[in-house]
Amino acid sequence: MSAKLTLLRGDITTDDRADAIINAANSSLMGGGGVDGAIHRAAGREILEECGRLGGCATGDAKATGAGRLAARHIVHTVGPVWRGGDHAEEDQLASAYRRSIEVAAECGARRVAFPSVSTGVYGFPVRLAAPIAVRTVLAAAAGTPIEEIRFWLFDDATYAAFADAARLPGGRPG
Ligand code: AR6
Numbered sequence: 001m002s003a004k005l006t007l008l009r010g011d012i013t014t015d016d017r018a019d020a021i022i023n024a025a026n027s028s029l030m031g032g033g034g035v036d037g038a039i040h041r042a043a044g045r046e047i048l049e050e051c052g053r054l055g056g057c058a059t060g061d062a063k064a065t066g067a068g069r070l071a072a073r074h075i076v077h078t079v080g081p082v083w084r085g086g087d088h089a090e091e092d093q094l095a096s097a098y099r100r101s102i103e104v105a106a107e108c109g110a111r112r113v114a115f116p117s118v119s120t121g122v123y124g125f126p127v128r129l130a131a132p133i134a135v136r137t138v139l140a141a142a143a144g145t146p147i148e149e150i151r152f153w154l155f156d157d158a159t160y161a162a163f164a165d166a167a168r169l170p171g172g173r174p175g
Pocket of ligand 1: 010011013025026031033034036037038039117119120121122123124125153154155156159
């Protein structure tokens, strides 16, 4: 059975249903701005200390920590690509970040997983290109795992609209 896709507007740190929250981190895993900053602020200092023991994370990979003060049980920190014009394997790296995030969340035993739009903020990946990759990849990766629901938290109108359109494409389903 394929996982249910839910699109939400707002701040991912307010999610009170997900078992795992995905963080759009950088390869140091030592925090930053955007959704990374918001997640670390909400989760608390202990998560940064746990991240410090993970030894960083390659682009396209993902690593788990606890979730501190968040309602979720796990944070899965993934590193999306920096957009460099589209000729540097950015699309494959973005798909890999989503796929690895699902794999690591499933290894943690998560049933409901919350994602932000990885790479489409500071990292500059065009959201109209990123959204179909995100939707397609998470649904394919979740198939055959115990993951029941994927909850995308979209922070602004343009991001929400891009994901809503992508969810209507073949392979996607509106939430
Ligand atoms: N909840 C949900 N989405 C959010 C939130 C939030 N609280 N805050 C921002 N967004 P970005 P990236 C949206 O820049 O492009 C960090 O410094 C935001 O509007 O957070 O992968 C890391 O440390 C955008 O739509 O992540 C890295 O250095 C989306 O989340 C770098 O930024 C992603 O924007 C990663 O850049």
